[in-house]
Amino acid sequence: MQRVVIVTGANSGIGLALCERLLTEDSQLRLCLACRNTQRAEAARSALLTSHTNAHVDLLHLDVGSVQSVFTAAQEVKARYSRIDFLYLNAGIMPNPQVDVKAFFKGLFSRNVINMFATAEGLLTQQDRLNSDGLQEVFATNLFGHFLLIRELEPLLCQAGHTSRIVWTSSSNARRSAFSIEDMQHRNGTEPYSSSKYASDTLSLALNRHKNNQGLFSAVICPGLVMTNLTYGILPSFFWTLIMPIMWLHWLFLQKSESLDPRAKYHSLTSGLGTNYTQPRKMDIDDEMSEVLYSKLLDLERVVRGEANEGNAANKLINST
Numbered sequence: 001m002q003r004v005v006i007v008t009g010a011n012s013g014i015g016l017a018l019c020e021r022l023l024t025e026d027s028q029l030r031l032c033l034a035c036r037n038t039q040r041a042e043a044a045r046s047a048l049l050t051s052h053t054n055a056h057v058d059l060l061h062l063d064v065g066s067v068q069s070v071f072t073a074a075q076e077v078k079a080r081y082s083r084i085d086f087l088y089l090n091a092g093i094m095p096n097p098q099v100d101v102k103a104f105f106k107g108l109f110s111r112n113v114i115n116m117f118a119t120a121e122g123l124l125t126q127q128d129r130l131n132s133d134g135l136q137e138v139f140a141t142n143l144f145g146h147f148l149l150i151r152e153l154e155p156l157l158c159q160a161g162h163t164s165r166i167v168w169t170s171s172s173n174a175r176r177s178a179f180s181i182e183d184m185q186h187r188n189g190t191e192p193y194s195s196s197k198y199a200s201d202t203l204s205l206a207l208n209r210h211k212n213n214q215g216l217f218s219a220v221i222c223p224g225l226v227m228t229n230l231t232y233g234i235l236p237s238f239f240w241t242l243i244m245p246i247m248w249l250h251w252l253f254l255q256k257s258e259s260l261d262p263r264a265k266y267h268s269l270t271s272g273l274g275t276n277y278t279q280p281r282k283m284d285i286d287d288e289m290s291e292v293l294y295s296k297l298l299d300l301e302r303v304v305r306g307e308a309n310e311g312n313a314a315n316k317l318i319n320s321t
């Protein structure tokens with residue numbers, strides 16, 4: 001049977017590379033690129049069709065950071081497909097990143113140096129803002145829009161006798177201490193990216209608890225450090241070329257076998273011999289917090305559904321979450 005795969009943020013970077021790989025693995029796929037920028041999406045589709053001439057590649061307009069766009073896109077998906085096999089939640093932003101150069105040099109000579117290179121702990125801050133729905137933009141894009149999408153697509157994802165999978169592109173930058181359940185949108189901090197990625201790790205756990213019995217499974221992956229528009233937004237490309245030898249040395253890890261554990265994040269790594277492999281690592285998440293986050297997201301969903309139906313001002317949202 002032809003498998004249906006949807007990838008958000010598929011027009012560049014990791015999303016586009018993933019699509020290439022998926023078509024190489026299964027040329028019969030029905031692949032849907034869910035992107036906010038139509039021009040870039042069309043360019044990505046053409047590039048994919050150049051290397052996979054007979055592939056079936058659809059385009060879907062989706063701005064995952066806009067509640068209305070998620071609802072409209074989900075309607076379109078339900079009209080086009082009768083089920084979804086894989087939903088890759090990959091779209092993500094890190095707006096206005098700032099590197100703390102002083103902390104970097106201090107970290108270089110500390111015992112924390114390996115961890116610093118792996119996770120950017122203490123090095124990176126961002127400037128977030130409110131979007132037109134009245135939500136923090138990073139939370140809305142990296143987490144909540146995807147949550148709404150899952151909720152809207154449940155009829156296609158939870159079907160009797162069929163297994164569907166959700167795969168979140170998380171990050172090694174996801175950190176418990178950057179996330180607060182009292183401030184899940186990260187209105188008050190300077191690490192919205194880290195917070196949103198930790199929230200997606202935690203949400204994945206809750207999704208597994210609530211949806212496994214309906215045939216829906218969620219997993220979290222960590223792509224490591226990849227040169228994309230996102231990383232070029234942190235430092236210019238010549239800088240990356242300069243520090244690449246240090247970064248490369250850092251990614252020397254031992255290979256381990258893979259098992260799909262709901263509490264593990266699947267890290268994509270490269271060995272000293274240049275072999276790519278995946279290593280599951282336990283996430284710092286817990287059931288209780290994942291349950292609270294899940295119910296808070298459901299509350300927020302009720303609010304935005306009310307907002308979407310009534311077309312009210314965004315201010316209500318800000319006060320109620």
Ligand SMILES: NC(=O)C1=CN([C@@H]2O[C@H](COP(=O)(O)OP(=O)(O)OC[C@H]3O[C@@H](n4cnc5c(N)ncnc54)[C@H](OP(=O)(O)O)[C@@H]3O)[C@@H](O)[C@H]2O)C=CC1
Nearest residue numbers: 009011013014037063064065091092171225226228229230
């Ligand atoms: N690069 C890295 O080292 C790492 C990246 N990641 C994660 O990988 C994912 C992909 O990022 P990466 O490939 O690096 O960066 P890119 O900037 O190349 O890709 C991000 C993709 O997300 C899309 N996107 C952003 N905002 C929205 C939105 N509101 N609606 C729909 N699509 C949107 C972008 O589309 P558009 O062209 O319209 O902006 C783009 O296609 C992200 O979730 C990121 O956090 C995780 C760990 C490391």
Ligand SMILES: CC(C)CCC[C@@H](C)[C@H]1CC[C@H]2C3=C(CC[C@]12C)[C@@]1(C)CCC(=O)C[C@@H]1CC3
Nearest residue numbers: 099101104116117118119120123171172173225
């Ligand atoms: C001379 C210096 C100013 C060099 C600073 C190096 C840092 C820019 C990088 C060290 C670890 C990197 C890292 C990321 C960004 C760049 C670093 C902070 C990510 C946060 C990028 C996006 C992710 O999701 C995870 C990455 C972890 C490591």
